[in-house]
Amino acid sequence: MHAILTNLAVPRYLLTKAAHRVGINAGALLSLRDDWPEPKLPEAPGWVRLRPELTGICGSDVGVAQAKSSLVLSAFYTARHQILGHEIVAVTDSGERVVVDPIVSCVHRGFPPCRSCQDGFPYVCERFDQPGVSGCHAPALGFDAALGGGWGEVLVAHESQLHPVGDLPSRRAVLAEPTSIALHAALQWKRRGDRAVVIGPGTIGLLVIAALRRLHPGLDITAVGPGTFIPPYAERAGADRTLPPGPEVVETLAGLHGGRVIRPRLTRVPLLEQGVDVVFDCVGLSSTIDLGLHLLRPSGMLVLVGGAGRQPVDWSLVWNRQLTVQGSVNFGPEPALDGRHTMAQAVEWLADPAYPVDGLVTHIHDLPEWRTALTTAAAGPRASAVKVALRPNPDLPLRT
Structure with a gap:
């Protein structure tokens, strides 16, 4: 063959x-x-x-x-x-x-x-x-x-x-398979709050946005990704806005949501006090993990979605702000769906013409x-x- x-x-x-x-x-x-x-x-x-x-x-x-x-x-x-x-x-x-x-x-x-x-x-x-x-x-x-x-x-x-x-x-x-990966990742967060950030709106990131929007219609979702190609896709998937990556994300979200910006000495990325409730990192680089940690409010959750790799990261905020770092891989029977298989749910969503994945x-x-x-x-x-x-x-x- x-x-x-x-x-x-x-x-x-x-x-x-x-x-x-x-x-x-x-x-x-x-x-x-x-x-x-x-x-x-x-x-x-x-x-x-x-x-x-x-x-x-x-x-x-x-x-x-x-x-x-x-x-x-x-x-x-x-x-x-x-x-x-x-x-x-x-x-x-x-x-x-x-x-x-x-x-x-x-x-x-x-x-x-x-x-x-x-x-x-x-x-x-x-x-x-x-x-x-x-x-x-x-x-x-x-x-x-x-x-x-x-x-x-x-x-x-x-x-x-x-x-x-x-x-x-x-x-x-x-x-169906990447939709299942994204849904499984979205289900790792038991909703506590109203603000989410998805870093890296490639295929998985876009499908995480779509899953979050289907699961939590009123959630405020910010996509973080470079360039001008991705933002229209992110907004069709359900993001409220798309921001370019970098420390400026902290400043922008503080202005949007009323948080405070705290600046550590000798580091580039400031902290967002009164930050977001959950960050889904669909890239997994040291820079994106670091940004996610700086965006989270105390007791927030960072969900790492997708491929694994060795990355040097200062994890001190995990202890200091009592953050949860949750890995997410593959999919299967979902406790949050009463044991229903992720892919069965994904197929049902994909069969709905309103589910925003065309293109x-x-x-x-x-x-x-x-x-x-x-x-x-x-x-x-x-x-x-x-x-x-x-x-x-x-x-x-x-x-x-």
């Missing part, structure tokens, strides 16, 4: 990492293959074959391609060969259109439930490094060629991972154009891109 294969052999990885460090896009890890074998169905009940209709390119995919993935998390991603792509709308062999929850937890690996799975948190399963009957050496589909991924013509998944979407338009359906898929490419697609996704707003998607099977019609 045709597939974009990632070869994570150590010399290739180090070469790619070094090349990106000096600004060279070597692309040494990925290649388009036309002879890669289709993944085999695991020898266990419930596994089905899928043909991807459309697959999104996620920030974590870009991180793999550029050798920027966390070395700590490599303990859970041990497959040498990957077929990336976990934001998938696909067609089963029986002709049903589905979106895919990519998480491969104990039930899929043939193990008795670990403590996390027993407690209803399969998205942080304690056996992500053990393939079991699934053969998957990763926490999710799209990170091991054994089960395939959305950047290939065929993959396999367990029927419990599939959520039917009927005639949902392809450009909306392909957003987020800005670019679609066939597999042979994968280099252009990846470069565009990595550039983001600089390439006028929000969500870039690949079309592995052009014979499958896109629904409109």
